[in-house]
Amino acid sequence: MTSMRTAIILLTLLALAAVPGSLLPQRNVATDPAAVDRFVMENPHLSPWLDRLGLFDVYASAWFAAIYLLLLVSMTGCVLPRCARLWRSVRSAPVRAPGNLARMEGHVEWTAHSGPASEASPQVAAADLLRDRGFRVEIHGNEVRAEKGYLRELGNLVFHLSLLVLLVGVAAGRLFGFEGRVALAEGATFTNVRSEYDAFTPSVWTDVDNLEPLSFTLDDFEATFETTGAKAGEPRRFNAALSFRTGTGSPTRVQDVQPNHPLDINETKAFLTGHGYAPVVTVRDGRGDVTFSGPVIFLPRDSTYASDGVIKAPDAVPQPLAFEGFFLPTADIDDRGPYSAFPDAFNPELFLTAFTGDMGLDDGTPQSVFTLDKTNMEQVTGEDGQPLAQALAVGETMTLPGGVGTLTFDKVARFANFQIAYDPGKEISLLAALMLLAGLTTSLSVRRRRIWLRVTPGADGAADHIEVAGQSLTRWPLKPADLDALVAALRPAPISTPLRERTRS
Secondary structure (H helix, E strand, O other): OOOHHHHHHHHHHHHHHHHHHHHOOOOOOOOOOOHHHHHHHHOOOOHHHHHHOOOOOHHHOHHHHHHHHHHHHHHHHHHHHHHHHHHHHHHOOOOOOOOOHHHOEEEEEEEEOOOOOOOOOHHHHHHHHHHHOOOEEEEEOOEEEEEEOHHHHHHHHHHHHHHHHHHHHHHHHHHHOEEEEEEEEOOOEEEOOHHHOOEEEEOOOOOHHHOOOOEEEEEEEEEEEOOOOOOOOOEEEEEEEEEEEOOOOOOOEEEEEEOOEOEEEOOEEEEEEEEEEEEEEEEEEOOOOEEEEEEOOEEEOOOOOOEEEEEEEOOOOOOOEEEEEEEEOEEEEEOOEEEEOOOOOOEOEEEEEEEEEEOOOOOOOOOOOOOOOOOEEEEOEOOOOOEOEEEEEOOOEEEEHHHOEEEEEEEEEEEEEEEEEEOOOHHHHHHHHHHHHHHHHHHHHOOOEEEEEEEEOOHHHOOEEEEEEEEEOOOOOOOHHHHHHHHHHHOOOOOOOOHHHHOOO
16 A cells, blocks of 8 residues: 555546546536436436446545545555655765765866965865855765755655645545535525535535525626627626625625636635526416416526426415426527527527426425426316417416416526535645645756765875766756866866866766
């Protein structure tokens, strides 16, 4: 588990495991709340197997978590010992000179008589000069050891630590954070409690009973599209005007939320992830009483925002009423039938069929607001015995035969999808990213190099033998300027052959 090979294998497995999360629609993550349902309807035989394998919820699956935890353990076992070695390398003293300096880069040697006792020895003069040039220097007897570029090892240390910090940051988000999704029609209010979410995915240690005290209302949603040219119909601007409060007794504030500009309250963020239409209808039962009134969210099914939806009135008398159909923002018709010619609401129409009977809402089985259980329901038919279907423009009413009720299409409203997320590991991950960039840049740009000077005293008053050489610990050659300056200071006489020509690569 502590070998780098194992860590690389686990990292590769994690990348491969994330591929289905990119290719297949995901629950609680995808911006389109109906994407998984549509995929299941289009692939009825394959979808159950994919669901058993957790491929519609990859990042919350047990097998993905197992790979991640193994990677975390392996990286910890790899990185911490390596960091300890790098730290010792950063603090280490310059190494001793090799026995044969002539084999090293930029080797230069000469003989010189010792100066007066009042003058600094070659070792002291060399040490002072190298310290001025940023080298770490130590004098051991007749030998000067100098090394520079320790920041390279420090960069390596920061880089390796950043990988571990990144894993910890992601783990913190997965353990303490949460993600949720809610769709709000214009005028509707959301309160940050679990029961208000359309979908809610807590982490293992999320405190679901003490979520951030927050509520907001979608006052208005504005969507603009390109109306002319080859790009007609492409979105240009989405803006959700919110009024929000951050706790009991706090003042109401307003903010415009746009893609990549979320509402942020103490790290709980509401992202605008999608939108659509919510036709406002009024349903009256057989007695003429209003049994339902308000906007109904219809889910978009294509880029023109042609949308499907269901309207339910379970309290209607003498029997419950339900309507199923589709909404077209800019209705048109051709040989294929009705379709939407443009995503904006230039000619909105609502196409509905009606049903009566038990919707199955009283048996305790959870039921989506976007689907209709027709098991115990009958479709309303017209005088010709055919299923009753009608296209409604704004202000028009659909009257059901037998006096069982009516539906009026009052106006067109919009809705917006919000993804609400709390990720306490986000700042840790950001710190890790900065550490990674700083460490990698430092380790790639800093050169670590060594220089040695050795003075061998001459016997019986003979001239001293002085040698200077260096070594580069990177792929770059040793900088000749460091050796040039040192030799020039210790032996001012002209050098017949430039050092750059004799520096060994």
